[in-house]
Amino acid sequence: MLISPASLHSHLGDAKYRIIDCRFALNDPEYGRLAYLQGHIPGAVYADLNKDLSAPVIPGKTGRHPLPEVHKFLGWLQQAGITSEDTVVAYDDGPGAYASRLWWLLKWLGHDDVRILDGGLKAWRAAGYDLSTEPAAPKQVDAYEATPDDRLLVTAEELHSKLNDASVNILDARAAPRFAGEMEPIDPVAGHIPNAICAPFEENLTPEGVFKPEEELRRRFANYYAHGKAWEVICYCGSGVTACHNIFSAHLAGYPMPKLYPGSWSEWITDPNRPIAVGNE
Structure with missing residues (x-):
């Protein structure tokens, strides 16, 4: 890879x-x-x-x-x-x-x-x-x-239906301040998808800018794949780009490929009926 x-x-x-x-x-x-x-x-x-x-x-x-x-x-x-x-x-x-x-x-x-x-x-x-x-x-x-192979992705409607599913972990690849809604330099609404987990893609890299060793990445993603906690992992970001970095890194670490929500935050907020969250919860 x-x-x-x-x-x-x-x-x-x-x-x-x-x-x-x-x-x-x-x-x-x-x-x-x-x-x-x-x-x-x-x-x-x-x-x-x-x-x-x-x-x-x-x-x-x-x-x-x-x-x-x-x-x-x-x-x-x-x-x-x-x-x-x-x-x-x-x-x-x-x-x-x-x-x-x-x-x-x-x-x-x-x-x-x-x-x-x-x-x-x-x-x-x-x-x-x-x-x-x-x-x-x-x-x-x-x-x-x-x-x-559309089994590798989820739509906004499918993701909305999974927000309270304890068998699903939703990973947000954006930096913590954007996740928390403390700042939003690109999109018109700040915050994150409810019940998502902040997992910045930069944490897949060493200070030198190369990917961390596979064993380190395996430890990073271990909790998201823990038996009995999550059978499905879904990744998103601002527009479906950096989310792919988390998908790549998880797969590099030996885990099944997470699914991508390609529309990500910038699509999610186009519908006012979709819930949003702020803060670190």
């Missing part, structure tokens, strides 16, 4: 490896594409969170990053030169938040071999490896054919 800079470097030019640059900034949507043009891992194709990994926002109905329409996402995979047999390596600036979104989308389609570059471009640079300004020339491939 993870790949080191050294291992990825050894596979540059390997026809079975497809490298995807997922850099993005919520406060500057053009940042990732411009950064890609200024320098990227050789052979990498750019994936734009808003344009390639999400569907258009429907104001008042969807969250900020709805799941992409399947046929359009399959078309993007073909344009990127990806086949179902390829090893796909996703990276971003380092934390893996945007790379984990692509990882989840491919898992949703049943793609077997998807990896995240541990430490992202920051680790690649620290290892002394070169960047390229040459646009990638994806190989010509047939249409990518796959059917999404």
Whole structure:
């Protein structure tokens, strides 16, 4: 599930490896594409969170990053030169938040071999490896054919029905102040989904920005999977992106993949009939 800079470097030019640059900034949507043009891992194709990994926002109905329409996402995979047999390596600036979104989308389609570059471009640079300004020339491939596995996600309605289910743990990947409703820099309403647990995605990482060892991650997620406490784990965040980081980390630790609520907080608050909570409870 993870790949080191050294291992990825050894596979540059390997026809079975497809490298995807997922850099993005919520406060500057053009940042990732411009950064890609200024320098990227050789052979990498750019994936734009808003344009390639999400569907258009429907104001008042969807969250900020709805799941992409399947046929359009399959078309993007073909344009990127990806086949179902390829090893796909996703990276971003380092934390893996945007790379984990692509990882989840491919898992949703049943793609077997998807990896995240541990430490992202920051680790690649620290290892002394070169960047390229040459646009990638994806190989010509047939249409990518796959059917999404919607068992990996829950809708707002399904989540609403589970709020008081003691066999379900709902994990919020946002930072504690946003969870508590003490601040909300992005969405118009502050707070969290009732009975959710604050589980910031940054806690999956070491101070150096790489993923913690699997045994540490296993200890982190152990309580959420404890026998008799929770048979189902659901992850959300602000818009369904950083929640994928928790899903990836839990799975990396050896647990079954949690489900994703893709609309997340930004969709939840579009319906005033859905309850909200503030504070740390």
